[in-house]
Structure formats: C-alpha cells, structure tokens
Amino acid sequence: MAAQPSRLNIYDAVAANRWRTVALVTVFTGLLVALGYVVGEVFAPGGGVAMVPLALGFSGVSATASYFAGDKLVLAQSQARELAPGAEPQLRNIVETLSIGLGIAPPRIYVIDDTAPNAFATGRDPKHASLVVTRGLLDKLDRTELEGVIAHEMSHVVNRDIRVMLLVTVLVGTVALLSDWMLRSFAWGGGGRRGRDRGGGGIILIIAIALAILTPIVATLIQLAVSRQREYLADASGALLTRYPLGLANALRKIAADTEALEVANKATASLYIANPLKDAPRALDGLFDTHPPIAERIRRLEAM
Numbered sequence: 146m147a148a149q150p151s152r153l154n155i156y157d158a159v160a161a162n163r164w165r166t167v168a169l170v171t172v173f174t175g176l177l178v179a180l181g182y183v184v185g186e187v188f189a190p191g192g193g194v195a196m197v198p199l200a201l202g203f204s205g206v207s208a209t210a211s212y213f214a215g216d217k218l219v220l221a222q223s224q225a226r227e228l229a230p231g232a233e234p235q236l237r238n239i240v241e242t243l244s245i246g247l248g249i250a251p252p253r254i255y256v257i258d259d260t261a262p263n264a265f266a267t268g269r270d271p272k273h274a275s276l277v278v279t280r281g282l283l284d285k286l287d288r289t290e291l292e293g294v295i296a297h298e299m300s301h302v303v304n305r306d307i308r309v310m311l312l313v314t315v316l317v318g319t320v321a322l323l324s325d326w327m328l329r330s331f332a333w334g335g336g337g338r339r340g341r342d343r344g345g346g347g348i349i350l351i352i353a354i355a356l357a358i359l360t361p362i363v364a365t366l367i368q369l370a371v372s373r374q375r376e377y378l379a380d381a382s383g384a385l386l387t388r389y390p391l392g393l394a395n396a397l398r399k400i401a402a403d404t405e406a407l408e409v410a411n412k413a414t415a416s417l418y419i420a421n422p423l424k425d426a427p428r429a430l431d432g433l434f435d436t437h438p439p440i441a442e443r444i445r446r447l448e449a450m
Contacts, residue, residue, distance in 0.1 A: 259279045262285045264418065276295065276299065278294075281405070297379045301375070310371065310416070400440075
C-alpha cells in the first residue's frame with residue numbers, strides 16, 4: 146500500500162512562502178546595489194556610492210509609472226472584455242462570496258473569449274483589482290474547481306503579488322539597462338581607459354565585466370523564482386480561503402491536461418496566468434527558467450494540506 150503524503154499545515158505554507166519571497170527580493174535589491182556601485186566606480190572613481198541611489202531612484206520612477214498604468218495595458222493586450230451586468234451569475238456569486246470572506250470589494254470581472262481554460266488577476270491593490278477568466282475556464286470546470294481558481298487569483302490580489310512582481314520586473318529591467326550600458330562603454334573603450342588610469346582599476350574592471358555579464362542572468366533567475374514562490378503562496382492562500390484544497394488541485398489537473406494554447410497570451414503576460422498559457426514543450430532546466438512551479442508539485446502540495 147502506497148504511503149500517504151505527510152499533511153502540510155496551510156498556515157505554515159503561507160508563512161514560509163512569504164518569507165522566501167522576502168528573502169529573494171532582498172537578494173535581488175542587493176544585486177542591484179552592487180551593480181550600481183561598481184558602475185559608479187568604473188566610470189567615476191569614488192562615485193560608486195552616488196550611483197546607488199540613482200539606480201534605485203530610476204527603478205522607483207519606472208515602477209510608479211507601471212504601477213498606475215500596467216493593468217490597463219495588460220487587459221487591452223489580453224483582449225479581455227468586462228462582464229456584462231447579470232451575465233455569468235455563478236461566477237459573480239463565487240467572486241462576491243470570496244470577497245466577503247477576504248473583506249474586500251469584489252474586483253471587476255473580465256472574460257477572454259478563448260476556449261483554453263485559464264485565469265489571472267491584475268491591479269495595484271484590492272480597490273483597483275480586476276479578475277480575468279477565459280471562456281474555456283467557465284465551460285470546463287465545475288463550481289468547486291472554479292471556486293478554487295478564483296480563490297487563488299483573489300489571493301494574488303490581497304497578497305499584493307502584482308505589486309511584488311512589478312517591483313521585481315522593474316529591478317530586472319534596471320539591472321539589464323545598467324549591464325548593457327557598462328558593456329557598451331567597455332566596447333567603446335571609455336570604461337576600460339578609466340579602469341586602467343586609476344590605481345587598482347584592473348581589479349574593479351574585472352569585477353565590473355563579470356557583473357555586467359552575470360547579473361542579468363542571475364536577476365532573471367531570481368525573478369522567475371519569485372514568480373514561482375508567489376504561485377505557491379496563492380495556492381496555499383486560496384486553499385485557506387475555500388477550506389477545500391482539492392477544488393484547486395482538480396482545477397489545475399484539468400488545466401494541465403488541456404493542450405490548447407491561449408492565443409492572446411505571450412511571453413510578457415504568461416507569468417500572470419494561473420498556469421502557463423503557452424503550453425511550451427518541456428525543456429532542460431525548466432525548474433530554473435519556468436514562470437510557474439510544476440503543476441504536479443502544486444497538486445501534490447494541495448493534496449497534502
């Protein structure tokens with residue numbers, strides 16, 4: 146007889162995933178600070194400290210712009226239409242019931258007219274949240290499964306996951322920009338001459354080149370790791386909200402079994418969905434480069450709760 150999986154405490158799972166995300170974002174910020182410092186030292190000896198607040202300030206401005214306009218762009222790109230009044234009463238009932246349980250106003254509901262089952266949430270906070278489901282999700286899931294998916298997506302909203310992922314995405318962009326700027330300067334010869342003209346510049350130059358090449362890769366890996374941890378957190382939070390983890394587990398099983406790719410999804414928006422909407426073929430090192438954790442592992446954790 147097969148051994149039963151050990152039970153997983155939902156509260157412990159929620160707390161553990163929050164701390165993992167905090168740790169990853171902290172490492173990420175440290176990486177940006179280190180890169181900013183080295184860039185400053187290479188291009189202006191003694192200017193490393195001054196460059197750090199500039200790098201963080203640039204990230205802050207970019208994040209603010211995306212913070213207020215990002216959800217509208219995502220909804221337009223996904224061809225989502227707002228649900229008409231009185232339409233889909235079961236879906237509305239689920240959203241309103243879960244909203245009461247979370248103590249928030251119901252999010253605006255949108256539908257994508259595509260038969261591939263999937264869903265995502267967007268918006269900078271619970272007061273400005275939008276919930277998006279595909280027609281395929283409504284047609285292919287029963288009520289408990291649909292409730293599990295909606296609870297997962299609304300957990301993203303109350304856990305401020307959109308805000309966290311926005312911060313991480315902007316940090317990735319800033320790291321990539323600084324690295325590209327530094328490498329281009331080396332190619333033009335400016336950074337190299339400055340490095341050779343100062344005492345100990347050779348060491349700084351070697352460190353700078355290594356960081357310029359490696360930090361975008363490391364930053365992307367951290368971004369994907371944060372994304373996967375937020376999915377685990379939303380799974381645990383959603384299970385805590387419905388008190389029925391099997392509803393989401395069964396929904397994920399159906400979504401994974403459906404081979405149809407979502408036509409409006411792309412690489413930029415894929416991480417928003419509850420499961421990878423692109424249905425990419427398995428690749429080596431998927432565990433490092435996927436935006437979502439393996440469906441089988443998510444189901445295993447839910448069934449162990």
